[in-house]
Amino acid sequence: MTQDALYDRLKAALPSDRSIVLVGLMGAGKSSIGRRLAKKLGLPFSDADAEIEAAAGQSIADIFAAHGEEEFRAGERKVIARLLAERHGVLATGGGAFMSEETRDRIAERGISVWLKADLDLLHKRTAHRTHRPLLRTADPRKVLSDLIDARYPVYALADVTVESRDAPHEEGVASVASALLRHLEQKRGSA
Numbered sequence: 001m002t003q004d005a006l007y008d009r010l011k012a013a014l015p016s017d018r019s020i021v022l023v024g025l026m027g028a029g030k031s032s033i034g035r036r037l038a039k040k041l042g043l044p045f046s047d048a049d050a051e052i053e054a055a056a057g058q059s060i061a062d063i064f065a066a067h068g069e070e071e072f073r074a075g076e077r078k079v080i081a082r083l084l085a086e087r088h089g090v091l092a093t094g095g096g097a098f099m100s101e102e103t104r105d106r107i108a109e110r111g112i113s114v115w116l117k118a119d120l121d122l123l124h125k126r127t128a129h130r131t132h133r134p135l136l137r138t139a140d141p142r143k144v145l146s147d148l149i150d151a152r153y154p155v156y157a158l159a160d161v162t163v164e165s166r167d168a169p170h171e172e173g174v175a176s177v178a179s180a181l182l183r184h185l186e187q188k189r190g191s192a
Contacts, residue, residue, distance in 0.1 A: 027126035
């Protein structure tokens with residue numbers, strides 16, 4: 001199947017009342033793949049972290065510093081709930097968003113969750129030179145990522161669809177997500 005045919009079939013199969021919600025750790029590719037997937041499907045794209053910063057009028061790092069992680073997570077839950085209620089499209093969530101049962105329930109009601117699963121080496125490579133991630137502002141960011149993998153991957157595994165995030169061109173990652181989504185939707189339709 002050509003890529004054009006893949007995206008056409010996925011557009012036809014997508015429920016009009018559900019968003020595609022990308023979950024996974026920082027560096028997995030949620031924003032870059034999400035933005036490109038939305039464009040291919042002609043859907044709006046939202047980045048939850050960018051929306052949180054816009055709503056708060058400050059960066060995530062500043063929110064963490066001024067108010068702490070718990071306050072940030074409360075705001076994150078509200079913003080994601082609003083985004084899911086307001087429009088259907090492609091939504092990239094922050095790495096910790098799916099850890100909230102309330103957010104997982106909201107995503108299950110209004111979306112199709114896609115876990116971009118990446119290994120430690122890839123995540124470390126992609127986040128090594130980024131200074132805007134509060135959880136990685138530590139002497140050993142690789143250890144933090146490893147601990148996050150241990151804590152979060154069992155929860156991310158609850159997502160509707162899992163796609164391996166690889167060190168490959170973005171277009172390959174987008175096509176992998178589209179193929180996995182199409183398989184998921186066709187299987188659901190077949191079992192209905």
